[in-house]
Amino acid sequence: MRATVIHAPHDIRVEEVPDPRIQTSTDAVVRVLRACICGSDLWAYRGESPRQPGQRIGHEFLGIVEETGPEVRGLAKGDLVVAPFVWSDGTCDFCAEGLTTSCPQGGFWGSVGSDGGQGEAVRVPFADGTLVKLPADAASDDHLLTALLALSDVMGTGHHAAIGAGVTPGSTVAVVGDGAVGLCGVLAAKRLGAERIIALGRHQARTDIAKLFGATHVVAERGEAAVDAVRELTRGQGAHAVIEAVGTEQSMRTAVDITRDGGAIGYVGVPHGSGTGLDLGVMFDRNIALRGGVAPVRTYIPELLADILDGTIDPSPVFDLTVSVEGVPDGYRAMDERTALKVLVKP
Amino acid sequence: MRATVIHAPHDIRVEEVPDPRIQTSTDAVVRVLRACICGSDLWAYRGESPRQPGQRIGHEFLGIVEETGPEVRGLAKGDLVVAPFVWSDGTCDFCAEGLTTSCPQGGFWGSVGSDGGQGEAVRVPFADGTLVKLPADAASDDHLLTALLALSDVMGTGHHAAIGAGVTPGSTVAVVGDGAVGLCGVLAAKRLGAERIIALGRHQARTDIAKLFGATHVVAERGEAAVDAVRELTRGQGAHAVIEAVGTEQSMRTAVDITRDGGAIGYVGVPHGSGTGLDLGVMFDRNIALRGGVAPVRTYIPELLADILDGTIDPSPVFDLTVSVEGVPDGYRAMDERTALKVLVKP
Structure with missing residues (x-):
């Protein structure tokens, strides 16, 4: 064959x-x-x-x-x-x-x-x-x-991220990563009843799919500006549930920065790089949970x-x-x- | 005054x-x-x-x-x-x-x-x-x-760790740290219905309190030997719920190593050291969650x-x-x- x-x-x-x-x-x-x-x-x-x-x-x-x-x-x-x-x-x-x-x-x-x-x-x-x-x-x-x-x-992996992030009916969700898994994370969050879904992404073809899948907001900025934009959309607090679907140190840093105190990151991006991108001191002070892995x-x-x-x-x-x-x-x-x-x- | x-x-x-x-x-x-x-x-x-x-x-x-x-x-x-x-x-x-x-x-x-x-x-x-x-x-x-x-x-912090670790009635819990918080973590796990509680510690005065508080097993070994001992007590699988009450890179590494796939670490030890002690690749492969922080x-x-x-x-x-x-x-x-x-x- x-x-x-x-x-x-x-x-x-x-x-x-x-x-x-x-x-x-x-x-x-x-x-x-x-x-x-x-x-x-x-x-x-x-x-x-x-x-x-x-x-x-x-x-x-x-x-x-x-x-x-x-x-x-x-x-x-x-x-x-x-x-x-x-x-x-x-x-x-x-x-x-x-x-x-x-x-x-x-x-x-x-x-x-x-x-x-x-x-x-x-x-x-x-x-x-x-x-x-x-x-x-x-x-x-x-x-x-x-x-x-x-x-x-991708659909099951996006769902695993949404479960890990603790998406519940009415929650505010942010999604880091505009690949197929991130987009399926948007769809999974919508399916689980999220009220607001903030998709981070700069490629319009992808963010258009995110909107089709249920994203209520798109943040096209990067780095610090993206963090500021998410915080502005969430009364300065960040999102209850954050889906991390990239797997780099930078994307994990962004995920931590946009998570609301007491919230959770559902991570399904295969980890790459020698570091984790996690500042455990920040996560500790803000009670941010990390749940996920291979779906x-x-x-x-x-x-x-x-x-x-x-x-x-x-x-x-x-x-x-x-x-x-x-x-x-x-x-x-x-x-x-x-x-x-x-x-x-x-x- | x-x-x-x-x-x-x-x-x-x-x-x-x-x-x-x-x-x-x-x-x-x-x-x-x-x-x-x-x-x-x-x-x-x-x-x-x-x-x-x-x-x-x-x-x-x-x-x-x-x-x-x-x-x-x-x-x-x-x-x-x-x-x-x-x-x-x-x-x-x-x-x-x-x-x-x-x-x-x-x-x-x-x-x-x-x-x-x-x-x-x-x-x-x-x-x-x-x-x-x-x-x-x-x-x-x-x-x-x-x-x-x-x-x-200490009692509320031990309870926060037990909640973060996902202690439920019937679960197997391991506790890293024999200070007052770790011991209160044993007490909290017992209160939440844990069936088996494995306390890691080498000081008999402390492990005696752990037993008084509900520990069913004491592991006095350190490092790799401690990990082996916990695995031996758990059919090679590790504990569903692990309480981390120290806050060093070494203690976090031990916590990851003794957590069962799909389990969770409830961490309340104030993080110290420049690294996290977390191998995100291992946590990803094994779906180990990390929850906790300042109680x-x-x-x-x-x-x-x-x-x-x-x-x-x-x-x-x-x-x-x-x-x-x-x-x-x-x-x-x-x-x-x-x-x-x-x-x-x-x-």
Whole structure:
């Protein structure tokens, strides 16, 4: 089959690789219908997250079950399924509690020896624990399929940030980061009943999506000026709930500075840089909480799926460029140069 | 009157100072019946928290109202009252929400121009917002009075840590720090229904109090060995709820290492050192939350007071040395040399 392989920073190729096959009785093989490129894939692309030459890449996909191992009980050939960005066994203590990302048997697509999502098919470990079945008729609905793909990462990650930030009905929320996750954070905050949602961002195409998703205010300033603008919108106090969806020291500093005393930062930007950007003395004096991390999106899929199916939320506008598998390297370039927000892959 | 004055590191003296008097219509003057020395006072004593020569010191006291300003409504001369370690106006947004430590008109005893608790009397700003009335007959009960003094800081701070750590009925809690706050954290965790409480500490006099307060396990090891011991007690997973009551980088590192994935650290140790001790990458991967800060003890006093009065909790064992006001400098020496856990001052 054809799949995306990373050889070195900025050297991403689409190549012929062995077809995936059942290796363990709990495996399934999924033929990919939709995949996409994540902002966090760019860290590998840019060489900031090390990869071994030849690793696969891509951790977001949905598709059709093509084959199942003998112990797979809940899925059958022909089922339409979505995969979260981490596989998990579905049976351990952590999976039972919903923290699927801490499953001792869990792992990431594209890690050494595993398939990535940006290809024609994927071997899925622990298929029963990992995959979530989608309504069969969605397979013929192009728009819906794109919206459902967001369940594999960005929608669930935005939701995790909103939960971590403590968004409740009536609260004031600020969102740091205008990438797909930040925008899904806006959508998640709106879904949870936030009254005011302040999106920080300078790119109008992105802030327009933020408004579409429920942002009531946009702050285009940067650094200190952005902090001042948020404080002006919040009677000098800051936002109860702050979503941090970037992962740099600077973005974390901004998040702390715009959080109201007693509020919380829900952080889902993968931390980069040697420092944390956290001034613990300031957080201590102001009782600012920090909650978040890698999102257990597997746990969130059922409730978010229901809301996509009934039209309550539609995250599909985060995808603004579509490529074939052969076009994946172009997709990386477009996202690296910020000419695309999030690239959809249709094999 | 006689009061404690700090002139320089290790130079604490008891001196004659002007009697406090009403300066603002919302003030009260309180004659001190009980005060004490806090672990955090040692940072000033050791020169690690800067003080101007001549500042007063001490932020924990209870006593009898001697005089009230014309706008004080809820208190009268002769009332027995306890003061939290921060004064607050009782009327602002933050006070209304219970985050009295973020009151814009709030302040700390012993800050420049204000009285400290380690003296014969104190001028209390915003007396209605700050002070909490105690039952009059407690004034003649020496043991009860000592227990009630813990409401001014350590008991409420331990409770804040337990709340921040997310202690719930049945949870497993680990406590880093065997000072008075850490021990009160044990007591608070027990009160909130924790099933297993692991106290980290090497000093038997202190761990004996931890056991008296509800600790089910004591870990006397340090560093990596302590982490291993806690993990061994928790099926390798760590504790759901971790109380951090020290405030050093090392103690924070230990707290992170012994927290279960998806758990929380409730931190109330005043942060010291240039770094945070936090590895954000580890916290991210494991979804460890950080909540806490300066404790709004004013808010907690009513509920904790009720439990002291009915005998549910008794924090008085944290006081293990008693001095007069003239003996305060000896008290600092004893705590600095760790021959005393917490020093009670009876003027």
